[in-house]
Amino acid sequence: MSDINYLKRLFKAYYKEKSSEIPSLSSFENREFGYIPWDTKTFMKRHMSFKVQEQFLTHLINEGPRHIYSSGAIYKQPENQNMEGKEYQGCDFIIDIDVDHFYTPCKEDHDFWYCKECGESGVGMVHSCPNCKKLKIKTLAWICDRCLETAKREIIKLIYNFLIPDFGIDLSNMKIAFSGHRGYHLKIENQQIRKLTSSERREIADYIAGENISLELLGLQEKSGTFYSFSGDTYGWAQKIIRKISVLLKKSDLELRDLLLNKENFNFSKNYVKGFMNSKQDFINKIENHNTFALPSVEGFGLANWKKFFNGIIHEVGVEIDTPVTIDIHRLIRYPGSLHGKTGFKTQEILPDELDDFNPLDEINKKLDPIVFESKVHTTQKVEILEKQVPATKIKGKSYGPYTQGEIIEVPHHIAVFLLCKEVAKTI
Numbered sequence: 001m002s003d004i005n006y007l008k009r010l011f012k013a014y015y016k017e018k019s020s021e022i023p024s025l026s027s028f029e030n031r032e033f034g035y036i037p038w039d040t041k042t043f044m045k046r047h048m049s050f051k052v053q054e055q056f057l058t059h060l061i062n063e064g065p066r067h068i069y070s071s072g073a074i075y076k077q078p079e080n081q082n083m084e085g086k087e088y089q090g091c092d093f094i095i096d097i098d099v100d101h102f103y104t105p106c107k108e109d110h111d112f113w114y115c116k117e118c119g120e121s122g123v124g125m126v127h128s129c130p131n132c133k134k135l136k137i138k139t140l141a142w143i144c145d146r147c148l149e150t151a152k153r154e155i156i157k158l159i160y161n162f163l164i165p166d167f168g169i170d171l172s173n174m175k176i177a178f179s180g181h182r183g184y185h186l187k188i189e190n191q192q193i194r195k196l197t198s199s200e201r202r203e204i205a206d207y208i209a210g211e212n213i214s215l216e217l218l219g220l221q222e223k224s225g226t227f228y229s230f231s232g233d234t235y236g237w238a239q240k241i242i243r244k245i246s247v248l249l250k251k252s253d254l255e256l257r258d259l260l261l262n263k264e265n266f267n268f269s270k271n272y273v274k275g276f277m278n279s280k281q282d283f284i285n286k287i288e289n290h291n292t293f294a295l296p297s298v299e300g301f302g303l304a305n306w307k308k309f310f311n312g313i314i315h316e317v318g319v320e321i322d323t324p325v326t327i328d329i330h331r332l333i334r335y336p337g338s339l340h341g342k343t344g345f346k347t348q349e350i351l352p353d354e355l356d357d358f359n360p361l362d363e364i365n366k367k368l369d370p371i372v373f374e375s376k377v378h379t380t381q382k383v384e385i386l387e388k389q390v391p392a393t394k395i396k397g398k399s400y401g402p403y404t405q406g407e408i409i410e411v412p413h414h415i416a417v418f419l420l421c422k423e424v425a426k427t428i
């Protein structure tokens with residue numbers, strides 16, 4: 001049996017066994033469904049609908065799809081092949097946070113890329129080939145508990161720093177899910193929000209991400225050689241920025257220095273950082289004295305550097321969301337409780353109060369555990385590594401690998417399923 005057939009059979013068996021645990025959706029019969037089968041790599045079958053959830057579960061058991069999605073939108077005729085004919089009624093507000101789309105330092109350890117144009121290869125995150133500048137990049141992006149922790153922190157920021165205080169969204173309207181791979185998504189189900197147009201969604205997305213914030217409009221200005229900030233005794237971004245500055249100034253000198261030197265954000269030169277550190281105490285005094293918004297005088301700091309500093313703060317405060325997902329009202333998103341075909345992990349819904357402790361790669365609460373193929377009797381499987389280099393995989397507190405091409409390894413069932421889903425190994 002080919003590995004594809006083997007995985008398909010496993011997925012079918014999972015759906016058969018767990019069908020009663022797969023959650024339903026609101027307005028189920030008005031959602032569009034789409035799936036990616038095992039036998040083809042690119043083709044997604046869309047424009048499906050199901051009158052009741054039982055029909056959908058039967059479909060899962062019969063097909064055992066590699067990936068299955070449903071629309072954030074609700075339609076009068078979700079099965080209509082044309083978008084215009086679907087009779088759009090509104091769309092949930094969806095926010096996707098996925099480490100595929102933002103920098104994490106540990107990618108230098110576990111993400112590989114290879115240029116199909118010139119053959120150059122390397123580690124970390126690149127968008128185009130550093131050698132030939134072409135975009136034909138093949139990447140091997142790995143799962144990692146540090147990356148997932150970062151993504152989770154972004155979701156927490158999103159909820160408690162933006163959705164609740166700035167938009168008044170009730171926690172009970174939010175549905176959070178671990179994607180089953182490298183991120184999380186959050187869905188807001190609320191009648192008013194469903195009516196938002198795509199451009200209104202973009203405005204909200206930009207606000208949350210901290211895009212296009214005008215520091216001048218907030219109040220940053222220069223008057224006879226002194227720079228003035230704005231009050232933090234307000235709400236929205238001005239308050240967030242000032243609060244963040246207070247927090248950062250209280251960090252140790254070493255931490256603050258590292259942060260300001262960090263190439264991925266502030267990226268100040270050593271001399272500027274030295275000047276900034278010399279004025280740190282003055283800055284703390286000024287920020288604690290709410291009557292004056294004068295910024296300290298820092299050696300080498302003109303308007304350009306102050307803007308660079310404030311933009312760095314904005315980057316720290318903003319949430320790393322994947323904006324195209326939020327503004328696309330016809331987007332399909334992974335169905336909760338379904339399996340992710342690149343990992344064999346479950347897309348796991350989590351309640352807001354479960355989020356803090358949730359640890360997708362080593363979850364102790366069985367009900368929330370996305371690693372569904374962990375065998376109770378500790379069966380192992382032999383597989384051969386196909387990919388040149390496979391990074392170490394840490395699941396359930398145990399590390400497997402790194403491996404290289406041609407290696408034959410014997411690993412627990414859930415690790416074998418993961419490596420097969422990732423297409424970096426084959427059964428022997």
Ligand SMILES: [Zn+2]
Pocket residue numbers: 115116117118119120129130131132133134
């Ligand atoms: Zn290249």
Ligand SMILES: [Zn+2]
Pocket residue numbers: 104106107110143144145146147148
């Ligand atoms: Zn990582």
